[in-house]
Each structure stands twice: as C-alpha cells, then as structure tokens.
Amino acid sequence: MTVAPARPVAVRDGVGDSARRPDAVAKVRGEFAFSSDLGHDRMVWGATVRSPHAHARVLGVDASAALALPGVHLVLTAGDVPGVNRYGLERRDQPVLAEDLVRYIGEAVAVVAADDPELARRAAALVRVDYAELPALTDPELALSGGGPVLHEDGNLVRHLRIRRGAMPAAADIVVVTGEYEVGMQDQAFLGPESCLAVPDADDGVDLYCSTQWLHVDQDQLADCLGLPAEKVRLTLSGVGGAFGGREDLSVQAHACLLALRLGRPVKMSYGREESFVGHVHRHPARMRYEHGATRDGRLLYVKADILLDGGAYASTSAAVTGNAGCFAAGPYEVPAVEIDCRSVYTNNPPAGAMRGFGAVQVCFGHESQMDRLAAALGMDPVELRLRNAVDTGSVMATGQRVEGPAPVAELLRRVAGKPLPPPPGTDPRLLPGGMSNSTRAEGLLRGVGYGLSVKNICKSAGYDDFGTARVRVLARGGDVLAEVHTAAAEVGQGLVTVQAQIARTELGVERVTILPADTAVGDAGTSSASRQTWISGGAVRAACAAVRARLLERAAEVLGEGAEALRLESGQAVSELSGRAVPLVELLVTEIEETAVFRHRDTQPLDPETGQGDAHVAYAFAAHRAVVDVDPELGSVRVVEIACAQDVGKAINPAAVEGQMHGGIAQGLGLALMEEVKVRDGRILNPSFTDYLIPTTMDMPPTVLDILELPRADSPYGLTGVGEPPLLSAPAAVAAAIRDAVGAALDRIPVTPEAVAAAAVGR
Amino acid sequence: MRVDLEVNGVRRSLDGVREGESLLHLLRERVGLPGSKNACEQGECGSCTVYLDETAVCACLVAAGQAQDSRVVTVEGLADGAELHPVQRAFVEAGAVQCGFCTPGLVVTVHDLLARTSDPGEAEIREALAGNLCRCTGYEKIFDAVRLAAGEAR
Numbered sequence: 001m002t003v004a005p006a007r008p009v010a011v012r013d014g015v016g017d018s019a020r021r022p023d024a025v026a027k028v029r030g031e032f033a034f035s036s037d038l039g040h041d042r043m044v045w046g047a048t049v050r051s052p053h054a055h056a057r058v059l060g061v062d063a064s065a066a067l068a069l070p071g072v073h074l075v076l077t078a079g080d081v082p083g084v085n086r087y088g089l090e091r092r093d094q095p096v097l098a099e100d101l102v103r104y105i106g107e108a109v110a111v112v113a114a115d116d117p118e119l120a121r122r123a124a125a126l127v128r129v130d131y132a133e134l135p136a137l138t139d140p141e142l143a144l145s146g147g148g149p150v151l152h153e154d155g156n157l158v159r160h161l162r163i164r165r166g167a168m169p170a171a172a173d174i175v176v177v178t179g180e181y182e183v184g185m186q187d188q189a190f191l192g193p194e195s196c197l198a199v200p201d202a203d204d205g206v207d208l209y210c211s212t213q214w215l216h217v218d219q220d221q222l223a224d225c226l227g228l229p230a231e232k233v234r235l236t237l238s239g240v241g242g243a244f245g246g247r248e249d250l251s252v253q254a255h256a257c258l259l260a261l262r263l264g265r266p267v268k269m270s271y272g273r274e275e276s277f278v279g280h281v282h283r284h285p286a287r288m289r290y291e292h293g294a295t296r297d298g299r300l301l302y303v304k305a306d307i308l309l310d311g312g313a314y315a316s317t318s319a320a321v322t323g324n325a326g327c328f329a330a331g332p333y334e335v336p337a338v339e340i341d342c343r344s345v346y347t348n349n350p351p352a353g354a355m356r357g358f359g360a361v362q363v364c365f366g367h368e369s370q371m372d373r374l375a376a377a378l379g380m381d382p383v384e385l386r387l388r389n390a391v392d393t394g395s396v397m398a399t400g401q402r403v404e405g406p407a408p409v410a411e412l413l414r415r416v417a418g419k420p421l422p423p424p425p426g427t428d429p430r431l432l433p434g435g436m437s438n439s440t441r442a443e444g445l446l447r448g449v450g451y452g453l454s455v456k457n458i459c460k461s462a463g464y465d466d467f468g469t470a471r472v473r474v475l476a477r478g479g480d481v482l483a484e485v486h487t488a489a490a491e492v493g494q495g496l497v498t499v500q501a502q503i504a505r506t507e508l509g510v511e512r513v514t515i516l517p518a519d520t521a522v523g524d525a526g527t528s529s530a531s532r533q534t535w536i537s538g539g540a541v542r543a544a545c546a547a548v549r550a551r552l553l554e555r556a557a558e559v560l561g562e563g564a565e566a567l568r569l570e571s572g573q574a575v576s577e578l579s580g581r582a583v584p585l586v587e588l589l590v591t592e593i594e595e596t597a598v599f600r601h602r603d604t605q606p607l608d609p610e611t612g613q614g615d616a617h618v619a620y621a622f623a624a625h626r627a628v629v630d631v632d633p634e635l636g637s638v639r640v641v642e643i644a645c646a647q648d649v650g651k652a653i654n655p656a657a658v659e660g661q662m663h664g665g666i667a668q669g670l671g672l673a674l675m676e677e678v679k680v681r682d683g684r685i686l687n688p689s690f691t692d693y694l695i696p697t698t699m700d701m702p703p704t705v706l707d708i709l710e711l712p713r714a715d716s717p718y719g720l721t722g723v724g725e726p727p728l729l730s731a732p733a734a735v736a737a738a739i740r741d742a743v744g745a746a747l748d749r750i751p752v753t754p755e756a757v758a759a760a761a762v763g764r
Numbered sequence: 765m766r767v768d769l770e771v772n773g774v775r776r777s778l779d780g781v782r783e784g785e786s787l788l789h790l791l792r793e794r795v796g797l798p799g800s801k802n803a804c805e806q807g808e809c810g811s812c813t814v815y816l817d818e819t820a821v822c823a824c825l826v827a828a829g830q831a832q833d834s835r836v837v838t839v840e841g842l843a844d845g846a847e848l849h850p851v852q853r854a855f856v857e858a859g860a861v862q863c864g865f866c867t868p869g870l871v872v873t874v875h876d877l878l879a880r881t882s883d884p885g886e887a888e889i890r891e892a893l894a895g896n897l898c899r900c901t902g903y904e905k906i907f908d909a910v911r912l913a914a915g916e917a918r
C-alpha cells in the first residue's frame with residue numbers, strides 16, 4: 001500500500017465556487033428529458049374533463065359518445081377512485097375527480113385515455129356531464145361575511161391569524177396614515193407544462209415519472225387516493241420545467257396513475273397552456289387595509305393591518321400562506337404595537353396556494369406603500385424613514401420573536417440607495433416606455449425612483465417537523481474515487497443538483513461526484529420551496545458525507561497507524577496533519593462506504609392562537625430593492641430603467657446560481673408590478689394564455705445591479721441562508737413606488753396598469 | 765397524410781400525419797426529437813424555435829404539411845457530435861440555463877441572431893430575443909451568453 005506525503009490541492013467546484021450545472025450540457029443540446037418528453041411502448045394518453053361551472057351539482061356523467069370513438073380506451077369518474085377521493089397539502093379537501101359537486105371552473109370531473117393526445121382531448125370534449133348550476137361565491141368579502149353559499153363543511157373561513165402585541169398608544173401627537181391596497185392573482189407561469197408518465201408494474205403498483213416539488217408528499221397523497229401502500233407508488237423526478245410553488249399540489253399525477261392502473265398500460269398526460277392555468281394554484285389575490293402611526297420624528301408606534309386572501313375553491317396551502325402574510329404584515333421594522341388580522345376564505349374562484357414569496361409578497365406591497373405614505377406625511381425621505389425603523393439582530397418582530405442571526409436590513413437599503421443612478425433616457429425607442437411600439441421620443445417622460453424592503457421566513461415554520469434525507473456512497477471506480485449522492489430533493493431549475501455535488505466535493509475532497517435521480521427509494525427530502533433545500537437537503541448531504549468521511553478516516557488511521565483525529569480528506573487522499581503522510585482513498589475503498597443521514601433545523605413553535613405570538617420561524621431573510629422607472633404620463637406606459645437588489649445570503653454556495661436566483665426573482669417581481677394578473681370574472685379565468693397573460697420579456701427587463709452580502713449564520717450549513725424568494729419580495733413594491741414617485745400620485749393596486757398610471761398622472 | 769422532409773440532415777418520410785398537426789408535434793412525437801419544447805403551442809414563447817429552410821420559426825405555428833420537402837434543423841442538430849456549438853457552450857459557461865425549458869428555443873434563436881449579425885448591440889440582442897420567454901433567469905445571463913458567443917465567433 002502506498003503511503004505518500006500529502007499534496008495539498010483544494011478541490012475544484014466545491015462550496016463557494018460558481019460550479020457549472022451538471023445538467024446544462026444535456027439542456028443546451030435538447031437532450032434533457034422533461035416530464036413532457038417522456039414516452040413508453042404501448043403508451044396511451046390521458047385527458048381531463050373539467051367543469052365549465054364555478055359551482056354546480058353534478059347530476060350524471062355519460063361517457064358513451066367518447067367511448068364510441070375508435071382508439072378511446074377508458075373514461076373514469078369519481079366512483080372509479082379506489083382509495084380516498086380526496087387530496088390536499090394541508091387538508092384533504094379536494095376530490096381527485098368531482099363527486100356530486102364542483103366548486104370552480106376547471107375542476108376535474110372525469111379522465112379519458114386514448115391512443116393519441118388529440119384523440120384524448122376530443123374524447124374528453126364528448127363526455128357529457130349534466131350539471132345543475134348553483135349560485136357562485138366569487139367575492140371574498142362576501143365569503144367572509146357569510147353572505148353567500150357555504151362551500152365546505154367547516155364554513156368558508158380557511159384561517160384567521162390574529163396577532164396582538166403591545167398596547168396601542170394614546171392619540172396625542174401621532175402621525176397616522178391609512179391605506180387600502182390590492183394585489184392581483186399572479187400565475188407561476190413555469191414554462192414546462194404539467195406532465196407525467198405513469199407505468200403500471202407487475203406487482204400491481206405503479207411507477208410514476210413526474211414534475212413536482214416534493215416527491216414524498218405526492219406519494220402519500222397518491223397512495224391514499226389509489227388505495228395502495230406507499231411502497232407500491234414509486235415516484236421518480238423527471239425534468240422539471242420550473243415550479244415557483246405551482247407544483248406543490250398534485251395535478252396530473254393521480255389521474256395518470258388511475259388510468260394506468262385500470263388499463264394496465266403506461267399513461268402519459270401533459271397539459272396545454274390553457275389547461276395549465278386551471279391545472280395549478282395561483283398566488284393569493286389580497287385586499288389589505290393598513291394603518292400606521294408614528295412619532296413626528298419618524299419612529300413607528302403601531303401598525304394595524306386587516307388582510308383578506310382569496311383562497312379559491314380548495315385549501316391547498318392557504319392556511320400557511322395566511323400565517324406568513326400575517327407574520328410579515330408589518331415588514332422588517334421595529335413596531336412596539338401591532339394589531340394584525342389576516343384571513344383566508346374559500347370562494348368559487350380558482351384555488352390559490354403556493355407561489356414564490358408565499359404571502360410575504362402581497363403584504364410587502366402593503367407595508368412598503370404605507371412607509372412611503374408615512375414618509376410623505378412626515379415630510380421625510382423614504383429611505384431615511386426606513387433606516388430609522390429597520391430591524392436588526394436582537395430586534396423583536398410582530399410575533400414577539402427576537403431576530404437571531406444577521407439582519408442587515410439598514411445596510412441592504414443603504415447599499416441599494418448608494419448605487420449611482422442610471423443615466424437619463426436615451427433616444428433608442430426600444431428602451432423607452434412603450435418599447436417597440438415606438439410611442440414616445442422621450443419628450444415629457446417622468447423619471448421616478450422607489451424603494452422596497454422585505455422579510456420572509458426561510459424553511460418551514462410553526463412547529464413543522466422539517467427535515468431532509470441524503471444517502472452518500474463512495475466507491476473506487478476505474479482507479480478513481482466516485483461519490484454518489486442520492487436524495488429525493490426536487491431539482492426544479494434552481495440548481496440544487498449543482499450545490500449537492502459541490503457540498504460532496506468539499507466534504508470528501510473528491511472531484512467525481514454523481515447526483516442520482518431523485519426518487520422515493522430514498523427518504524423524504526421535504527419540499528423544494530420556502531427557500532429551504534440548500535439548507536436542509538444540503539445539510540443532509542453534508543451530514544451523510546461527514547459520516548462517510550469518519551469511516552474513511554478510520555480505515556486510513558489503520559493503514560497509516562495514526563489516530564483518525566489528525567487525518568483529513570483532500571484531493572482524493574486521506575492526509576495526516578501530523579506526519580504529512582497520505583493514503584489515496586481508492587486504496588481504502590476495497591469495499592465501498594455508504595451512509596444515510598437525516599438533517600433537521602432547530603424546532604419552531606406554533607403561534608399562540610389568541611395573540612399570534614411565538615418563535616415560529618427558524619430564520620428570517622431580508623432583501624432591499626431600488627427601482628428606477630421612466631413613465632410616459634399621457635399613455636401611462638412604464639419602462640423600468642434599472643432594478644438594484646441587495647440581499648444577504650449568509651454564504652453563497654454557488655455565486656453564479658445566487659445571481660441567477662436574484663435575476664429571476666426580480667423579473668417575477670417586475671411582472672407582478674406591471675403586467676401579470678390572472679383575470680377572473682365570475683370564477684372564469686379570462687386570460688389563460690401567454691397571449692393575454694403577459695410575463696416579462698427581454699424588452700421588459702431592465703439591467704439589474706446586484707449586491708450580495710455574505711454574513712454567515714451560526715445555525716446553518718456553511719452559514720448559508722435561503723436565496724430563492726427574497727429577490728422577488730420587495731421588487732413589486734419598489735417598482736410601484738418608483739411609478740408613484742414619477743407621477744406624484746397614489747397607486748394602490750398591483751399590477752399597475754397603463755390606465756391607472758395615466759389616470760394618476762392626470763389627477764396629480 | 766404523408767410528409768417527406770429532412771430533419772438534421774436525415775431524410776424522413778412520415779405516414780399518418782393528421783391534418784392540422786403542427787411541425788412541433790411531428791418533430792416531438794413522430795420523429796422522436798423532443799428537444800424543441802412545447803411551453804405554449806400558440807406562438808408566444810419561442811421554446812419550439814427551429815430552422816425551417818434556414819429561417820428560424822416557431823414550430824408550433826407551422827403545419828406539418830407546410831414542411832413538405834423542407835430542411836428542418838432543430839436544437840439537436842446544432843452540435844457537432846460530442847462537440848457543442850459555440851452558442852451552446854456559451855449558455856453552459858455563462859450560467860444561462862436554469863430549468864432549461866426555454867433553452868433549446870433560445871439556443872436556436874441566438875444561433876440565428878449571430879449568423880446574421882456578428883456583433884449585436886444591447887438593444888438589438890433584446891429585440892432579437894423578445895419572442896423567447898424565460899421564467900427563471902430574468903435573461904441577464906442569457907445576454908451574457910450571447911455576448912460570450914458573439915465574442916468567440918469574432
């Protein structure tokens with residue numbers, strides 16, 4: 001056995017490096033298999049029959065015309081669901097296939113299997129469903145007042161979070177501002193359609209290849225719906241074309257499995273864009289009433305907020321979104337007294353649920369609009385007002401929780417405020433308001449600058465047992481050491497596969513790392529949401545690597561005849577810090593080493609049901625935005641000239657990926673500020689296409705200026721904190737503030753439309 | 765009906781093509797080339813961009829029959845074996861890929877842009893890519909990739 005002196009070489013593409021994505025080459029070649037690309041011999045296609053009514057009794061389903069078409073194999077309805085015909089993330093309140101009642105337009109009533117997708121869709125259109133329409137409840141205020149039909153057994157209130165802290169001050173010499181704000185319904189608009197392939201197995205189980213954010217929660221729900229033990233419903237993650245919260249709930253999964261198990265043939269399902277708009281939940285539309293009171297020198301004394309979220313027809317994650325919106329309604333500010341009521345209700349609108357920012361985005365528009373209004377009332381600079389009230393480490397949040405860990409809120413704001421302002425508008429009409437429609441020559445344009453500060457929890461909150469599992473195996477392969485990392489964590493585009501490999505390289509000093517496909521053969525990883533996966537699954541990978549490393553060092557200690565304490569792993573060797581001697585890992589791996597680890601963050605507590613007080617969150621993350629806009633006051637068109645964003649990420653595991661998250665988050669925030677709204681009338685989505693639901697294009701996105709702080713946390717792997725959500729949170733608020741600054745008038749609703757801008761500009 | 769065309773240099777004769785079937789469907793489901801993506805199938809996202817006789821088009825808007833006797837090049841046809849095309853390499857190196865669903869369409873669009881203009885300016889890049897939606901990246905690193913590929917081509 002060779003025992004050579006150590007050669008210190010740091011591992012390439014480890015933690016802190018902008019390592020390239022392992023899947024990038026397949027993706028640029030067009031060879032990466034998204035769930036919509038899958039195929040199988042003998043495969044048939046599924047299609048969904050959906051309710052055209054917002055609220056109706058289902059009287060009967062007649063599938064004979066559909067079944068008469070050659071090539072149509074099967075039509076299934078509620079009675080064909082072998083297990084419990086209910087699913088849902090927080091409450092199982094949504095039928096896989098509607099029974100006697102439909103509660104929103106687009107609710108699934110039946111599923112069809114046919115030889116090709118076109119035929120399946122035609123057959124679905126031929127399934128005759130008899131309905132008796134019921135009065136639809138589409139106004140959340142009415143749902144709250146109890147004035148309409150009761151949509152679920154327990155009533156129409158999904159959750160009411162009350163937060164009470166401190167005593168409201170007496171009225172003397174307080175500057176008070178009030179405001180009412182509204183946020184429209186935003187769509188995740190991931191590009192990859194909902195799709196999956198379900199393959200029935202010889203053991204009467206099913207293998208499902210799908211796009212999701214959380215394999216194990218899908219598995220749990222599917223097993224119950226299909227009446228199968230969990231081990232007979234095996235899921236493998238296929239390529240996911242973006243998620244942003246919209247893949248937390250089931251869509252095609254249960255339907256495809258039902259068809260596949262009944263037919264004994266592989267079944268593929270894939271939504272078109274229009275169907276996708278009713279096929280997943282959206283961001284909760286919000287109505288918010290605020291009152292802020294402050295001293296004349298700009299210290300916040302109290303905040304009152306009354307927030308109503310339209311949860312739509314089924315609960316999805318409404319209760320947790322309500323919790324978040326309530327917890328962060330006062331923003332990242334020190335406020336001695338708070339009175340917050342945040343409620344969500346059932347209506348007959350399309351269901352709302354998770355979307356990047358998860359309740360914190362809506363209230364951010366509220367509290368930041370209020371801060372600007374307060375600054376105006378005080379005659380104070382809006383940046384100064386925010387700096388005066390920003391939380392810091394040790395501050396107490398509205399829920400009474402003390403902020404532990406870095407909270408550089410003031411610093412983040414100073415950083416964006418201190419950036420040089422972009423030059424005045426040029427003459428290229430493509431870069432002016434109106435863009436390619438060439439509607440201005442830059443005369444009479446108004447420029448505005450606006451700010452936003454935001455806070456959100458990272459990881460799961462309020463007592464949830466939040467954990468991740470990782471299995472790591474090291475083996476000698478072709479004279480080299482290979483590490484395999486296996487988790488069930490969903491890569492949805494964010495780059496989790498890259499950071500998992502980086503962590504393994506750093507922990508094991510090994511360059512060759514393979515990330516195995518995510519599936520349910522390994523333990524639960526939890527969800528790819530709440531900006532939690534790098535922390536939690538990254539933490540699990542790190543812990544599994546540590547266990548592997550301990551065993552490698554034991555073996556090395558034996559070979560070198562030295563104590564394991566003085567040994568470390570580096571560049572594929574175990575090296576003694578005492579003697580400098582080393583042994584190549586390949587030689588220690590005559591038999592491979594495998595370890596599985598579970599990683600948990602510290603416990604959190606549920607909020608007190610009366611006061612909303614409690615240590616509900618593991619960590620807070622913060623961001624600051626500055627937006628600069630040019631406005632054409634006559635047409636109301638807006639060009640965002642630049643967005644600056646400063647964010648504390650604790651530790652950038654992959655700086656390039658952090659930038660990518662920030663760019664993408666800013667774009668989605670700009671979209672919500674200016675153009676993105678699912679328009680719903682009488683429960684019907686009026687714009688279910690990318691023709692009518694606009695997301696930012698290359699012509700809409702301004703250059704961004706990023707400032708990434710790395711203030712390490714004490715309680716997370718490498719000091720990191722979650723990255724994905726903060727760059728979105730205060731972007732809409734900053735853009736809206738910049739437009740207000742330009743036109744000098746109030747704008748209380750996002751998305752801000754050209755009509756609203758033009759009207760505000762006239763009224764000023 | 766039957767459609768004869770050349771895809772990535774290979775002659776194909778496809779039977780049983782439906783009236784009204786799109787070129788995108790034909791490529792993905794009949795030729796077995798799912799690289800071109802189907803994010804909207806309404807001509808709004810550019811994820812299905814391919815070359816049809818040297819012109820970059822949205823394959824979802826082209827009827828399969830219209831491609832009769834034409835030469836189609838898809839994203840799968842751009843690399844030279846294991847060797848990535850410089851545009852593809854630039855996307856990898858610039859970190860312009862996240863979920864990657866927009867990537868094939870953007871790679872073809874950028875390939876087309878740089879074939880026409882070796883040194884596009886800022887506004888020109890933005891305009892050329894305006895028909896390709898990306899939901900993940902905010903486009904910044906895609907612009908970096910374009911500049912990287914343009915620099916390499918010069």
Ligand code: FES
Nearest residue numbers: 805807809810824
């Ligand atoms: S799929 Fe063709 S443009 Fe969207």
Ligand code: FES
Nearest residue numbers: 864866898899900
């Ligand atoms: S990388 Fe996901 S849509 Fe562009």
